[in-house]
Amino acid sequence: MSLHYLPPLPLTIDRRRAEFTDRAFEDRFARHCLPERNAQLKASLLFSAGFYVLFGLTDIATLGPTATAWAMVALRLLVALAALGAWAAISRYPDSVAVSLRSTCIVLGIGVGVFPILCWYQPEAMAWNLMSHALILMAIYVIFPNRFIYALAIGIGASAVFGAMLLVQGGLRLDDLVALVLMLILGNALGYIAARRYHLAQREQFRSTMLLQELADRDPLTGCLNRRVFQSGLLDAELARTRRYGTALSVILCDIDHFKRINDTHGHAAGDQVLGEFAGLLRSVAREGIDSVIRYGGEEFLLVLPQTELAGAQVLAERIRHAFADSATSTANGSLVSTTASFGVAAVAANHSFLPASFEALIAVADEQLYAAKRGGRNSVRGTVVTAHGCPGQSRSMAPAA
Numbered sequence: 001m002s003l004h005y006l007p008p009l010p011l012t013i014d015r016r017r018a019e020f021t022d023r024a025f026e027d028r029f030a031r032h033c034l035p036e037r038n039a040q041l042k043a044s045l046l047f048s049a050g051f052y053v054l055f056g057l058t059d060i061a062t063l064g065p066t067a068t069a070w071a072m073v074a075l076r077l078l079v080a081l082a083a084l085g086a087w088a089a090i091s092r093y094p095d096s097v098a099v100s101l102r103s104t105c106i107v108l109g110i111g112v113g114v115f116p117i118l119c120w121y122q123p124e125a126m127a128w129n130l131m132s133h134a135l136i137l138m139a140i141y142v143i144f145p146n147r148f149i150y151a152l153a154i155g156i157g158a159s160a161v162f163g164a165m166l167l168v169q170g171g172l173r174l175d176d177l178v179a180l181v182l183m184l185i186l187g188n189a190l191g192y193i194a195a196r197r198y199h200l201a202q203r204e205q206f207r208s209t210m211l212l213q214e215l216a217d218r219d220p221l222t223g224c225l226n227r228r229v230f231q232s233g234l235l236d237a238e239l240a241r242t243r244r245y246g247t248a249l250s251v252i253l254c255d256i257d258h259f260k261r262i263n264d265t266h267g268h269a270a271g272d273q274v275l276g277e278f279a280g281l282l283r284s285v286a287r288e289g290i291d292s293v294i295r296y297g298g299e300e301f302l303l304v305l306p307q308t309e310l311a312g313a314q315v316l317a318e319r320i321r322h323a324f325a326d327s328a329t330s331t332a333n334g335s336l337v338s339t340t341a342s343f344g345v346a347a348v349a350a351n352h353s354f355l356p357a358s359f360e361a362l363i364a365v366a367d368e369q370l371y372a373a374k375r376g377g378r379n380s381v382r383g384t385v386v387t388a389h390g391c392p393g394q395s396r397s398m399a400p401a402a
């Protein structure tokens, strides 16, 4: 067993891509930011749609009701419709990061594709077009929330298409051409700096928040969740899920036997080591992202096992009991410490007709089972299904190990 109790958070940021190096952690960050991101995006989309329609009116006003003017209006309406479509998609799937990102990229793609065509029809307005392109770059890099690398690709792509259009159109003097290239490079460079800084700052802030949360929620000695989890409402939410879907739920309350003796005989530091080893064992059997391991008291731990029936929880408790009884901790002072643990299991059956009123009530049942295991000689597992008639319901017990 390892003494590595606290799995480190994957906090490294790839500064070139301005994203967390770990894909799963980046996804977690993206999900965390999604509500705010979508609110910003929806505002940007509505603004863009309105803006494009308004400019369509100015096309008619300046060019008159010509075929060219109507063609330009049609193109602007296409962008506005794309923006409204994206707005509808985000409203319909507010929990999807993929929909949010794709919508951003599609609308920006259509917008920067249409823009050079509009400019093509107005060669005399080159200075205005260049200014509009600078504003579009600002929208791509800063206003529309996006992945940094996507914003970069769209920004550079938009400038390349715009520059190519002006070259094909011709009529540029050499000094115009130099100024144009410099402006396009400058626009993208400033956008790059601003967007990268923003993306990095957002992630650094998230990293600090996660680190603080980790420090607040985890017991530093064992790396398990601490009792703050009871205030977070997470466990009651688990119970509510069990109620809603009629699934099973089990908890195992475990306590190291005669732990005081270990402290008294081998010292407090050795006791700490045994605690760490036991916690490591519990965490190693827990299903990642499903089960929770909580340090409930001094040498008492709680395992929360969603979608697990009594039989499964008891088998797991037995497995832990055996593994712990068979292991020994080699302490810093050179001695080998070996001990056992007792387990109390309380379970809510699938399609249950009764649920305890609160998570604490479920733990109270497990506590009674643990007490029974201690009274019965320790190093054993006792369990019951929670029933309306209280505890013990269909009590089942396993004999203490010889």
Ligand SMILES: Nc1nc2c(ncn2[C@@H]2O[C@H](COP(=O)(O)OP(=O)(O)OP(=O)(O)O)[C@@H](O)[C@H]2O)c(=O)[nH]1
Binding pocket: 221, 255, 256, 257, 258, 259, 260, 261, 263, 267, 268, 269, 270, 271, 272, 275, 297, 298, 299, 374, 378
């Ligand atoms: N080393 C260490 N000891 C702790 C820690 N927290 C609590 N303890 C000790 O754990 C011991 C618990 O003792 P008891 O409650 O009497 O339980 P026990 O000796 O395990 O006896 P049973 O549970 O009845 O088998 C106490 O001596 C506490 O001081 C800790 O973080 N580190």
